[in-house]
Amino acid sequence: MLIAKAIDDGFLAGQPFAGFAWLAAMAGLWIVSAFGTRQVYPWLILSVEPLRDSMVRAVITASLHRAMRGERDVTGSSVSQITEQVEAVRVLLSTMLRNMRQVVAAGLAALAGLAVLSTTLAAIVSGFVVLAMTLFVVVLRSLFLRYRVVVLRSEQVGNVAAPIVSGIRDVATQAAEPRAAADVADAIEEQAEALRGFARTRVLRLLVVTLGVHLPLISLLALAPWLLSSQILTTGALAGGVIYIAGGLQSAVMFLVNAGSTLLVSLGVVLDRLAEVCADEPSTTPARSSASPLDGYNMRLQRVTFGYSQHARPVVHDLSIDVPEGTHLAVVGPSGAGKSTLANLLAGLTEPQHGQILLDGGELGRIDEQQLRREIALIPQDAYVFAGTVRENLTYLRPDATAEALDDAVAAVGAGETLARLGGYEATIPAGGEGLSPAERQLIALARVHLCPARIVILDEATCHLDPAAEALAEHGFARRPGTMIVIAHRISSAERADRILLFSGTTPEVGTHDELLARSELYAELVGYWHDEHQARHTDEVEPEASPHP
Ligand SMILES: Nc1ncnc2c1ncn2[C@@H]1O[C@H](COP(=O)(O)OP(=O)(O)OP(=O)(O)O)[C@@H](O)[C@H]1O
Structure with a gap:
């Protein structure tokens, strides 16, 4: 214009x-x-x-x-x-x-x-x-x-x-x-x-x-x-x-x-x-109760059933088992049987579709989330190491740990050499744990959980990257620690070290010692036979067989 x-x-x-x-x-x-x-x-x-x-x-x-x-x-x-x-x-x-x-x-x-x-x-x-x-x-x-x-x-x-x-x-x-x-x-x-x-x-x-x-x-x-x-x-x-x-x-x-x-x-x-x-599905879980201290750490699974969808065949079916406080329990079973799924249920990461998981007589799902994470620690196969110093990584779950407790935890799981190689507690770990081998990551995660106050520790093939001797050292370290230890066994030796073994195949779980199960369970004998055959086959390499064979 x-x-x-x-x-x-x-x-x-x-x-x-x-x-x-x-x-x-x-x-x-x-x-x-x-x-x-x-x-x-x-x-x-x-x-x-x-x-x-x-x-x-x-x-x-x-x-x-x-x-x-x-x-x-x-x-x-x-x-x-x-x-x-x-x-x-x-x-x-x-x-x-x-x-x-x-x-x-x-x-x-x-x-x-x-x-x-x-x-x-x-x-x-x-x-x-x-x-x-x-x-x-x-x-x-x-x-x-x-x-x-x-x-x-x-x-x-x-x-x-x-x-x-x-x-x-x-x-x-x-x-x-x-x-x-x-x-x-x-x-x-x-x-x-x-x-x-x-x-x-x-x-x-x-x-x-x-x-x-x-x-x-x-x-x-x-x-x-x-x-x-x-x-x-x-x-x-x-x-x-x-x-x-x-x-x-x-x-x-x-x-x-x-x-x-x-x-x-x-x-x-x-x-x-x-x-x-x-779009997060609204939680069907009842609100978790406020934190009140637990008196004991006995766990009980009552007719627990879980499947990944309503229509899929349940991975865990009608499972009942007691895990008294202080138990060292090994879980073994064929690959895909649902051992990791069970570990998630026990850690309260997954809710059962039917049945109940009780801790100290109360439903696991009703315990305050923060408290639950403090009481139960789960180390999965793929350990997470975050960017920060080695000390920050190790004390993440117990920031007030004394120097002595820290040294004890490192020694208990056999992470001393890794600590030295990294350059001590103040050495920096880059994002994603770059530069650390899978075994070193596992050792950091093991020491972190060993140090934490959790009274129930679940190792879900958490030592799979360690050699058999290092694995035995770490498991012994955890066995000496007060509380319950549940190990999803990666090698037969892990099962043999446990007080009790849960032979888990989803539908027909059996519990017993190594000898008891060997005597009465065909599946267990088959698994052990398989592991021993594998062991023979690999003997020259001095590598122990793994405990999740594909049957
Ligand atoms: N997120 C998921 N969604 C759907 N199905 C799953 C999921 N995770 C596991 N499954 C299935 O559930 C079954 C049990 O898996 P799980 O990993 O618990 O077995 P596992 O005994 O730990 O096996 P492995 O020894 O090989 O680690 C398998 O058939 C698996 O395919």
């Missing part, structure tokens, strides 16, 4: 100073607009950054809850991909907020300016814009669906590739690279197909631009001789109209269409995906 004024009332009217004055007014408005834009940044930081932090927190919390429930699709790679998507949301949102206001304002100003120049012109152009926006909404919906498939397929690529990367040695020793590569290639091809589908649909955005910008502009130019001759528009108004359409309106429509088909669609899909991931 200011340009039209500059031309009509200024330069064409022979008043160049008035023309320049209108142009100066326009420059003034730009300066005001630049100042407004500057004010937007602090506001952006204040709104977008906390949003990102809360989304990352929500994703990690929901993933941890799902992992604790034993859901299999929660892998490190899937969680990291989803947190990357949060990062994408942050970038997308700030880009949208930064540009949206400016461009939408420019578009609306263009339409308002056109209306001031000529209502007929504004009505025609608005008609085209409305048609273009209607088409755009339809295109957006289809883009959203296609991009959702792209995101799911890329998560799938990560899920397929991650186990291959972590098991790369196994892949290499079996010369299975072509097979592993084919698995990833299939996932990548599916992702590529999804991307092609998305790209095909994105082409439709050109139609929207043509309808919203090019057609009004062409119409205006084609009708220009008639509009001027019939004095519907002046020359200045025509120039202003062209500038409004080719400038403000075009940039607004192009931004909406381009940003919408990328930023808006990504934002919608990513938020939708985050909502799915963060």
Whole structure:
């Protein structure tokens, strides 16, 4: 409008100073607009950054809850991909907020300016814009669906590739690279197909631009001789109209269409995906009671049944067993029998579907969560070592441990050499325990739990990376520690060291000493026979057989 004024009332009217004055007014408005834009940044930081932090927190919390429930699709790679998507949301949102206001304002100003120049012109152009926006909404919906498939397929690529990367040695020793590569290639091809589908649909955005910008502009130019001759528009108004359409309106429509088909669609899909991931099933567990000290640590399983879904065959079926305080119990059974599942149930990480697990006469599920974690410690096969000093790692569960208690715990599990190699208690362990062997990680985790106040310790193949002598040393260290020890046995020697053995095959559990079970259980004799055969076979390597054979 200011340009039209500059031309009509200024330069064409022979008043160049008035023309320049209108142009100066326009420059003034730009300066005001630049100042407004500057004010937007602090506001952006204040709104977008906390949003990102809360989304990352929500994703990690929901993933941890799902992992604790034993859901299999929660892998490190899937969680990291989803947190990357949060990062994408942050970038997308700030880009949208930064540009949206400016461009939408420019578009609306263009339409308002056109209306001031000529209502007929504004009505025609608005008609085209409305048609273009209607088409755009339809295109957006289809883009959203296609991009959702792209995101799911890329998560799938990560899920397929991650186990291959972590098991790369196994892949290499079996010369299975072509097979592993084919698995990833299939996932990548599916992702590529999804991307092609998305790209095909994105082409439709050109139609929207043509309808919203090019057609009004062409119409205006084609009708220009008639509009001027019939004095519907002046020359200045025509120039202003062209500038409004080719400038403000075009940039607004192009931004909406381009940003919408990328930023808006990504934002919608990513938020939708985050909502799915963060949708945590409401807990069916009754509220845990407040912490009250336990008098004793006798455990009792009463007709416990658990399966990974309501319809799947239960992994633990109608299991009843007493584990009195101070017991050293070994759990043995064929691979896949459900020993780790049982360990999770005993640690209160998983709730039984039927039956009860009692600790000190009260239901495990009703004990305050924090208290439960203090009373029962479980060390899984894959020990977790976090970034920090060795001391911080060891005293994590007992920050007030004395120097003497710390030394005792390290000596008890045989972690002295590892401690020396790492450079003592103040040595730093990098994130993810990089540079530590699996056995060293296990020793750190064992010493940490040995030091902690828990009265019930569950070792779920927690010594599987140690050699038999180191394993025996660690288990003896735990046996001397007051309290109950439950060992999911990795080697037959672990079972032989226990007071009692639970032979666990899901449906027909039996309890006894090594000799008792050997005498009365065919399955146990078979397992022991298998372990001994294995032992003979590996004798030359001086490696003991493992206690989870595939029968
Ligand atoms: N998160 C899960 N979702 C579904 N099924 C599972 C899950 N975890 C384990 N299972 C299944 O439950 C059964 C018991 O598994 P579990 O790991 O408890 O056995 P295990 O005796 O510890 O085996 P292993 O000795 O090989 O470690 C197996 O059939 C396994 O496939």
